[in-house]
Amino acid sequence: MTLEEIVSRLDTKSDEKEAEKINQKDAFEVLVIGGGPAGAAAAIYAARKGISTGIAAERFGGQVVDTMGIENLISVPYTEGPKLVTAMEQHVKEYDVDIMNMQMAEKLIPATKRGMPHEIRLANGASLKARTVVLSTGARWRPLGVPGEVEYRNKGVAYCPHCDGPLFKGKHVAVIGGGNSGVEAAIDLANIVGHVTLIEFGAEMRADDVLQKKLRSLNNVDIITSGQTTEVVGESGRVSGLKYTDRNTGENHHVTLEGVFVQIGLVPNTEWLKGDIELSQQGEIIINDRNETSIPGVFAAGDVTTVPYKQIVISMGEGSKAALSAFDFLIRNSVDESESENEAA
Amino acid sequence: MLDANIKQQLKAYMEKLQQPIELVAAYDDSDKSQELRELLEEIEPMSEKISLRTEESNDVRRPSFSINRVGSDMGVRFAGIPMGHEFTSLVLALLQVGGHPSKASQDVIEQIQQLDGDFEFETYFSLSCQNCPDVVQALNLMSVLNPGVRHTAIDGALFQDEVEKREIMSVPSVYLNGERGARDV
Numbered sequence A: 001m002t003l004e005e006i007v008s009r010l011d012t013k014s015d016e017k018e019a020e021k022i023n024q025k026d027a028f029e030v031l032v033i034g035g036g037p038a039g040a041a042a043a044i045y046a047a048r049k050g051i052s053t054g055i056a057a058e059r060f061g062g063q064v065v066d067t068m069g070i071e072n073l074i075s076v077p078y079t080e081g082p083k084l085v086t087a088m089e090q091h092v093k094e095y096d097v098d099i100m101n102m103q104m105a106e107k108l109i110p111a112t113k114r115g116m117p118h119e120i121r122l123a124n125g126a127s128l129k130a131r132t133v134v135l136s137t138g139a140r141w142r143p144l145g146v147p148g149e150v151e152y153r154n155k156g157v158a159y160c161p162h163c164d165g166p167l168f169k170g171k172h173v174a175v176i177g178g179g180n181s182g183v184e185a186a187i188d189l190a191n192i193v194g195h196v197t198l199i200e201f202g203a204e205m206r207a208d209d210v211l212q213k214k215l216r217s218l219n220n221v222d223i224i225t226s227g228q229t230t231e232v233v234g235e236s237g238r239v240s241g242l243k244y245t246d247r248n249t250g251e252n253h254h255v256t257l258e259g260v261f262v263q264i265g266l267v268p269n270t271e272w273l274k275g276d277i278e279l280s281q282q283g284e285i286i287i288n289d290r291n292e293t294s295i296p297g298v299f300a301a302g303d304v305t306t307v308p309y310k311q312i313v314i315s316m317g318e319g320s321k322a323a324l325s326a327f328d329f330l331i332r333n334s335v336d337e338s339e340s341e342n343e344a345a
Numbered sequence B: 001m002l003d004a005n006i007k008q009q010l011k012a013y014m015e016k017l018q019q020p021i022e023l024v025a026a027y028d029d030s031d032k033s034q035e036l037r038e039l040l041e042e043i044e045p046m047s048e049k050i051s052l053r054t055e056e057s058n059d060v061r062r063p064s065f066s067i068n069r070v071g072s073d074m075g076v077r078f079a080g081i082p083m084g085h086e087f088t089s090l091v092l093a094l095l096q097v098g099g100h101p102s103k104a105s106q107d108v109i110e111q112i113q114q115l116d117g118d119f120e121f122e123t124y125f126s127l128s129c130q131n132c133p134d135v136v137q138a139l140n141l142m143s144v145l146n147p148g149v150r151h152t153a154i155d156g157a158l159f160q161d162e163v164e165k166r167e168i169m170s171v172p173s174v175y176l177n178g179e180r181g182a183r184d185v
Helices: A003-010 A014-023 A037-048 A062-066 A081-093 A161-168 A180-190 A209-216 A312-332 A335-344 B004-014 B031-046 B084-097 B106-113 B132-145 B160-165
Strands: A028-033 A053-057 A097-101 A105-109 A118-122 A127-135 A139-141 A172-176 A195-199 A221-224 A227-235 A238-246 A252-256 A259-262 A266-268 A298-300 B021-026 B050-054 B064-069 B076-079 B119-125 B149-155 B173-176
Touching (some): A003 B106, A028 A118, A037 A053, A037 A081, A037 A312, A081 A097, A161 A259, A172 A252, A180 A209, A209 A221, A227 A252, B004 B031, B004 B084, B031 B050, B084 B132
Parallel strands (some): A053 A097, A127 A298, A172 A259
Antiparallel strands (some): A238 A252, B021 B064, B119 B173
16 A cells, blocks of 8 residues: 555545546557556656656556565666565656556547547546557456455465465465465465465476475475365454365365465456457457557557566566557557547547 | 664664654563664664653553654554564654655645544554555654554564454554554555
């Protein structure tokens, strides 16, 4: 939660005031939806072209806010999520970019004619218009989708091991997922909690060898493979255990524990776009190598797209590409023509 | 508690204090209280504008301390020792209580000053939590700007009884007037 978010929750009239302000804005040439590394990069690249640029984001920084150590942003040997977010925000503010924080997009209404403005409807009822749009709404932790998960969220079901781990000091927890993030979480948690049970759906963990070796060397960690989590069980309002099925034998098991850390990958934030833009089976926005989507003048970048390998450095590159493609689109679809059509209509 | 380098940096910051501030500490017999005492005793001599005293009230968590502008009650309190990721929150709280302007936009500052009502916040954080400082710093700033807002930032790892009783299993967890608020996920 940022200062603005907290204040806006307490100030009940702020939503209306904000919506009014937004409705009065002119159409942007480039409007970026989402404020993670892809969105920030797109905004900077667009603004550097001297075209009117806006960025609407639910929270600036996106998933990076929740990231701990970052060691693979080239030329920056080590940084931490919130620090990188501050730096990104400062960089964007070097340029004339209209930053609209705490705005959640609800619907994309594509232009009826090539080169005409698209409309983005926001959750507070306001609408933004833009001749090109860069979608960079990112992704979020993939939920398990089993009974008890939603009910016991933040009551034992957690998604951020380094944030919430210290609250489970000495207790028994499970980590679901044997990829890099799951195994890293298990190693991290093993130092704090009493016991860690790692459950992997596949026959083998998928994490890097070095991580698997490290995990196996810890004496307070159990590893279960071919395990399908079927339910998070609770008692008096909090997690008390977990049920899983051994996929080899079909046997059901129950583990008594206090915490479940879910680390099974990401799900793209595209629910609001369904039906309006072409999505992959996984729900990612389908893009080509120029970040074009199925809608002319609408581009997409970063974790929300089909780009392989979700990484900060890749998102920054993708955001830059998307902005350059948007600029290219703008110069090829001249303003005058669309405006005269507008007048005719 | 603080190494020479950090001490020097903090001292440089404390030169920016514009108004006298006092640290009012509540200790008990625990090792953590001793640590807090050491920390506060290291901070006090960094500026003539800082004074340190102990609190007798029974209504406060121990160890904890409040940061006040002398002669007023700003309602900024840390329960536990704000090191780790919360060290920045401590530095900012000292500065802002001491009259150093925040970087928040004028719009937001005015909005905070115009908030009407009594808001007693409690935030549970962990020292290894990345996104806790944002919340702690926001609520501290609001406490400085509006007398109706008060905030205690609590290290959940140190107050485990409370954490168990309130069934807190994620940080940051924010309580407003004793009621649990929504968490930003």
